[in-house]
Amino acid sequence: MPVPVPRQRDIPGTESGPGATSSLTLLVIEDDPAGGLTVPEILDADGHRIRLRSARNLTEAARLLTPDVNCVLLDLALPHGSGAGSGSGSGSGDAAADPFGALRQVLRIAPRHAVLVLTSEDDAERAAEAVRVGAQDFLFRDELDGRLLSRAIRYAVERKRADIAQYKLAESKLRAQENARLERGLLPHPLLEGSDLRFAARYRPGRSRALLGGDFYDTVRTPDGTVHAMIGDVCGHGPDEAALGVELRIAWRALTLAGLCGDDLLATLQEVLEVERPCEEIFATLCTVDIAPDGRRAGLCLAGHPAPLISRPGRPARLLPYENSGPALGLLPRARWPRRQVELGGTWSLMLYTDGLIEGKIGQGKERLGQDGMVEMINRHLADGLSGEGLLEASVTEARRLNGGELTDDVAVVLLSRVEG
Incomplete structure (x- = not known):
């Protein structure tokens, strides 16, 4: 026989949570x-x-x-x-x-x-x-x-x-495993087989718990021996911007391997952005370098992006020339992006970065690290003997420390190095 149950009583709801004294x-x-x-x-x-x-x-x-x-x-x-x-x-x-x-x-x-x-x-x-x-x-x-x-x-x-x-807990572990696999698929694998250049990169999305942000980068070597490197930043921090960054990176790699370079490449990328962006207000900054097969000189194109930093033995690191750069992609129709020739020398390191690294605050005020502060920071790390992955890790860590916590913007940093034998 079923157990008799009392009729429902008019009892106020109980409170829940830690420290609650109400009954179950x-x-x-x-x-x-x-x-x-x-x-x-x-x-x-x-x-x-x-x-x-x-x-x-x-x-x-x-x-x-x-x-x-x-x-x-x-x-x-x-x-x-x-x-x-x-x-x-x-x-x-x-x-x-x-x-x-x-x-x-x-x-x-x-x-x-x-x-x-x-x-x-x-x-x-x-x-x-x-x-x-x-x-x-x-x-x-x-x-x-x-x-x-x-x-x-x-x-x-x-x-x-x-x-x-x-x-x-099991769901969190599974998500972490899936994110790791997704990250390996979305972040680029540099194509540098046959090159004597060394490659290092650091990537940190600004959105909480995000896998990718709007920053993107890539490096490939074409059959003629030229090494092409790129770093870019889509304005905004949402998933649409992250997806557009991946599209631009893949398009850049395909166009580069197809033989495009400099102004022709950037003009075609602007067409891709205009078709794929979710709204007309979206734009992207870009920096491209093409390093000659002998590794001693490079061509530089800037589309509204910060200039790379170069360091050589016995000399302090400095920014490459950034005068007469072109506008960000998606801002002006039929824009032009002049290509500038840069002498690198025999042994050097070239650092490409997004503005998330330089826009973090310094202390409690409103002052930003900026490009000058970044150059000073890199020179300190170089003086301490850091290079490659160690240099990038130390730089991103110090930028976070100076900011008093996590950087709010996405951060991508790429380092290409050559040692003359």
């Missing part, structure tokens, strides 16, 4: 109209009365399943598919087809609630199966009393919390 709330779902639990009082671990709500079917249960409910007690004898006004005999065909249909529905409408099931003692096998389906525990009608029920509710609530925490 139990929602009982059973379809016997007799009413009245045989247990006179149910207390929680602190001696507070556990509040009871009752529902005769799943429709009522869904209505009463408010956030302050801590646990659900379901009578396994409840017919599957019992809705508002359903009697105890309805849905018998569904119950035969799926004896846990009602439990599955409760688990669907209450995914974050602890669920207990109630059944007879001679149905222990079915009760155990209900736990495998998703219930936290089962109770037998003949053994039910206030002490046992209150303890079962507490344990079920804690087990549900532990299950949710474990699920979130």
